[in-house]
Amino acid sequence: MSEPIEFHFDFSSPYSYLASERIDALAAKYGRKVRWLPVLLGPAFLKTGQKPLLSIPIKGEYARRDIARSARYYGVTFAFPKTFPLPTQAAARAYYFLHDRDCPKARAFAHAVFRAYWVQGRDISDANLVCGIAASSGIGAAEIAEAIASPALKDRLRAETDGAIERGMFGAPWFLVDGEPFWGADRLPQIEKWLATGGF
Amino acid sequence: MSEPIEFHFDFSSPYSYLASERIDALAAKYGRKVRWLPVLLGPAFLKTGQKPLLSIPIKGEYARRDIARSARYYGVTFAFPKTFPLPTQAAARAYYFLHDRDCPKARAFAHAVFRAYWVQGRDISDANLVCGIAASSGIGAAEIAEAIASPALKDRLRAETDGAIERGMFGAPWFLVDGEPFWGADRLPQIEKWLATGGF
Numbered sequence: 001m002s003e004p005i006e007f008h009f010d011f012s013s014p015y016s017y018l019a020s021e022r023i024d025a026l027a028a029k030y031g032r033k034v035r036w037l038p039v040l041l042g043p044a045f046l047k048t049g050q051k052p053l054l055s056i057p058i059k060g061e062y063a064r065r066d067i068a069r070s071a072r073y074y075g076v077t078f079a080f081p082k083t084f085p086l087p088t089q090a091a092a093r094a095y096y097f098l099h100d101r102d103c104p105k106a107r108a109f110a111h112a113v114f115r116a117y118w119v120q121g122r123d124i125s126d127a128n129l130v131c132g133i134a135a136s137s138g139i140g141a142a143e144i145a146e147a148i149a150s151p152a153l154k155d156r157l158r159a160e161t162d163g164a165i166e167r168g169m170f171g172a173p174w175f176l177v178d179g180e181p182f183w184g185a186d187r188l189p190q191i192e193k194w195l196a197t198g199g200f
Numbered sequence: 201m202s203e204p205i206e207f208h209f210d211f212s213s214p215y216s217y218l219a220s221e222r223i224d225a226l227a228a229k230y231g232r233k234v235r236w237l238p239v240l241l242g243p244a245f246l247k248t249g250q251k252p253l254l255s256i257p258i259k260g261e262y263a264r265r266d267i268a269r270s271a272r273y274y275g276v277t278f279a280f281p282k283t284f285p286l287p288t289q290a291a292a293r294a295y296y297f298l299h300d301r302d303c304p305k306a307r308a309f310a311h312a313v314f315r316a317y318w319v320q321g322r323d324i325s326d327a328n329l330v331c332g333i334a335a336s337s338g339i340g341a342a343e344i345a346e347a348i349a350s351p352a353l354k355d356r357l358r359a360e361t362d363g364a365i366e367r368g369m370f371g372a373p374w375f376l377v378d379g380e381p382f383w384g385a386d387r388l389p390q391i392e393k394w395l396a397t398g399g400f
Contacts, residue, residue, distance in 0.1 A: 059370040170259040
């Protein structure tokens with residue numbers, strides 16, 4: 001059995017959202033699983049000296065257009081939120097908390113957070129909102145709220161982010177397939193060819 | 201008859217080279233022509249405050265790997281040149297000189313320059329080399345050498361570059377299809393869908 005595909009993402013990354021709606025089905029087509037790993041893009045940008053895409057003159061305006069067009073291209077429901085970007089610590093920590101207990105519930109939670117932001121435009125930086133979404137998994141919102149404020153989950157998110165940067169992550173979505181790195185929702189076709197051919 | 205697709209490129213841009221090997225056939229499939237427009241990326245990077253891709257820490261290393269892999273993905277012969285990037289003024293000016301006289305010869309010249317650099321690793325910043333390639337079109341190398349040092353062709357290249365930046369170009373390859381901008385060789389599938397459907 002091959003190792004799962006690693007899918008690193010930030011909940012406030014639009015191209016991560018687009019990829020999140022497609023990667024599981026793509027992997028399943030080739031009998032592969034996906035390990036979802038929320039990270040924070042801020043530290044990766046600091047390390048590489050990059051500015052957030054949408055803040056770059058001219059390129060940022062194009063990106064906004066490209067994101068909406070790419071959503072139509074992939075057939076993914078999408079609406080640009082009014083507030084962008086947002087801090088995603090609460091959502092990412094809640095993901096790891098749930099994942100350690102129940103992987104499918106964590107996956108459902110991640111989809112729900114992505115859609116809350118990228119379809120409904122809700123404020124996913126709000127820990128109450130995040131805990132409410134997580135609570136639909138059957139774990140009490142109060143327990144989740146306490147957990148995501150704990151040093152353990154703060155450290156966990158920091159370690160996942162730093163580890164990904166050390167292995168070469170500089171943006172998101174960032175995939176590792178059999179050790180091969182792929183950056184961007186627009187590399188899904190190359191990932192598919194990789195899975196179909198065993199590497200090229 | 202629809203307007204031609206505009207294909208802006210810098211001869212020293214690897215993703216431009218990849219696109220140059222595919223865009224004409226893609227357009228022809230939908231009865232469309234392509235207007236090739238060599239430009240200089242330097243001024244576009246200055247305008248947007250970007251650094252050359254390969255000079256960015258971590259991201260640059262990934263890009264080098266992605267370029268070679270993308271060449272394999274598209275089935276395009278490719279070898280990373282030892283000297284990168286190179287100034288491309290001579291090649292771009294020679295292109296416009298030839299284009300004003302004979303469009304197909306200019307197209308053949310552009311392919312030859314791209315391949316001289318991205319397959320054979322030759323120094324396309326060298327005006328003598330460029331004039332030699334251009335001379336195979338039947339125009340004397342001395343005439344071309346004089347022309348590309350003239351103010352008229354310098355102004356032409358500057359105008360094409362500035363005009364593209366004004367219309368939104370920040371990187372290359374940069375395409376305009378029915379007024380819609382597409383950036384990157386990886387947007388060829390979206391361009392194809394656009395041509396097939398009349399926009400989406």
